[in-house]
Amino acid sequence: xxxxxxxxxxxxxxxxxxxxxxxxxxxxxxxxxxxxxxxxxxxxxxxxxxxxxxxxxxxxxxxxxxxxxxxxxxxxxxxxxxxxxxxxxxxxxxxxxxxxxxxxxxxxxxxxxxxxxxxxxxxxxxxxxxxxxxxxxxxxxxxxxxxxxxxxxxxxxxxxxxxxxxxxxxxxxxxxxxxxxxxxxxxxxxxxxxxxxxxxxxxxxxxxxxxxxxxxxxxxxxxxxxxxxxxxxxxxxxxxxxxxxxxxxxxxxxxxxxxxxxxxxxxxxxxxxxxxxxxxxxxxxxxxxxxxxxxxxxxxxxxxxxxxxxxxxxxxxxxxxxxxxxxxxxxxxxxxxxxxxxxxxxxxxxxxxxxxxxxxxxxxxxxxxxxxxxxxxxxxxxxxxxxxxxxxxxxxxxxxxxxxxxxxxxx
Numbered sequence: 018x019x020x021x022x023x024x025x026x027x028x029x030x031x032x033x034x035x036x037x038x039x040x041x042x043x044x045x046x047x048x049x050x051x052x053x054x055x056x057x058x059x060x061x062x063x064x065x066x067x068x069x070x071x072x073x074x075x076x077x078x079x080x081x082x083x084x085x086x087x088x089x090x091x092x093x094x095x096x097x098x099x100x101x102x103x104x105x106x107x108x109x110x111x112x113x114x115x116x117x118x119x120x121x122x123x124x125x126x127x128x129x130x131x132x133x134x135x136x137x138x139x140x141x142x143x144x145x146x147x148x149x150x151x152x153x154x155x156x157x158x159x160x161x162x163x164x165x166x167x168x169x170x171x172x173x174x175x176x177x178x179x180x181x182x183x184x185x186x187x188x189x190x191x192x193x194x195x196x197x198x199x200x201x202x203x204x205x206x207x208x209x210x211x212x213x214x215x216x217x218x219x220x221x222x223x224x225x226x227x228x229x230x231x232x233x234x235x236x237x238x239x240x241x242x243x244x245x246x247x248x249x250x251x252x253x254x255x256x257x258x259x260x261x262x263x264x265x266x267x268x269x270x271x272x273x274x275x276x277x278x279x280x281x282x283x284x285x286x287x288x289x290x291x292x293x294x295x296x297x298x299x300x301x302x303x304x305x306x307x308x309x310x311x312x313x314x315x316x317x318x319x320x321x322x323x324x325x326x327x328x329x330x331x332x333x334x335x336x337x338x339x340x341x342x343x344x345x346x347x348x349x350x351x352x353x354x355x356x357x358x359x360x361x362x363x364x365x366x367x368x369x370x371x372x373x374x375x376x377x378x379x380x381x382x383x384x385x386x387x388x389x390x391x392x393x394x395x396x397x398x399x400x401x402x403x404x405x406x407x408x409x410x411x412x413x414x415x416x417x418x419x420x421x422x423x424x425x426x427x428x
Contacts, residue, residue: 098253223345235300
């Protein structure tokens with residue numbers, strides 16, 4: 018690593034070769050000004066050369082926009098259509114517009130903290146300030162891009178790691194109760210029988226909207242009372258896309274008799290329609306489809322629109338379609354179903370994930386645990402004292418026995 022110095026009045030200008038710019042490929046030099054005599058300048062130059070050689074000095078003129086462009090080309094291929102849309106919006110409306118022209122060499126943790134504060138005051142849709150979850154997502158996009166910049170050698174460290182990332186409070190769950198869910202099912206049964214089947218599956222399995230839309234007839238075993246969730250349907254850039262589940266793993270859920278019968282009835286309706294065309298129902302046909310042969314699945318957003326219309330008709334304005342998933346989980350947990358069972362039905366790979374979301378609905382048997390522990394302690398004390406338990410310490414003949422505290426000589 019080469020360096021040079023020259024006097025500039027009462028100061029010394031230090032100049033060190035920093036190699037090729039990782040973005041433009043041009044030769045890069047970094048400069049620094051110090052004061053003092055020649056020996057002090059020489060020592061400062063030696064330290065500066067060592068600093069540059071260790072990679073502690075940024076050696077690119079790239080801007081945040083340059084990074085976003087390169088990062089997008091590398092990372093977006095593995096994203097779902099929804100993630101692409103969300104990240105594209107975050108970059109266009111917030112990251113690039115606010116910080117795009119800033120050089121990576123100049124971007125600091127303090128800059129990011131100021132930006133987070135600006136985002137909290139920034140108006141969103143309908144003139145309201147941005148939701149905390151939106152701010153966290155926007156900040157996360159830039160943080161990920163900066164992490165990649167470190168890996169590429171564009172910057173020595175990620176300034177987002179030292180910034181204070183915005184926090185978002187988890188929204189309190191408000192799933193429908195059993196009566197509200199039953200009212201919705203009764204209402205839809207008459208008006209939209211196929212949607213009723215969909216909601217019956219959603220309410221009893223807790224599956225995600227995309228996974229129920231992705232069900233094919235080969236995934237359902239009526240005789241064994243079992244359904245396998247193996248894929249998901251999402252709204253992509255060019256229409257609907259069929260992909261793996263959110264966790265990229267298949268999982269099975271047991272069906273109750275009513276839901277199994279509901280699916281059997283729905284299958285019979287599908288077969289009857291196909292009989293007119295003298296066509297058999299294929300195992301690869303989608304369970305919920307507008308096509309007679311089930312060749313295309315329902316659009317997830319279409320299901321939400323229908324749910325919204327019917328819920329308004331019976332006054333369930335605040336209940337979202339996704340709350341049906343929460344309904345299954347919270348109802349089962351409140352009834353004492355083990356967390357591991359509920360986690361399996363939700364498709365969670367770990368029960369800890371379920372507890373993290375639904376912990377306040379879990380009947381942990383806290384009172385039983387307290388009574389059990391107290392009983393164990395009392396039993397151990399009784400065994401040591403030769404008495405019959407805690408009652409032997411407190412109860413005399415017919416009531417509480419008050420004993421004088423033992424005296425301590427010299428007190």
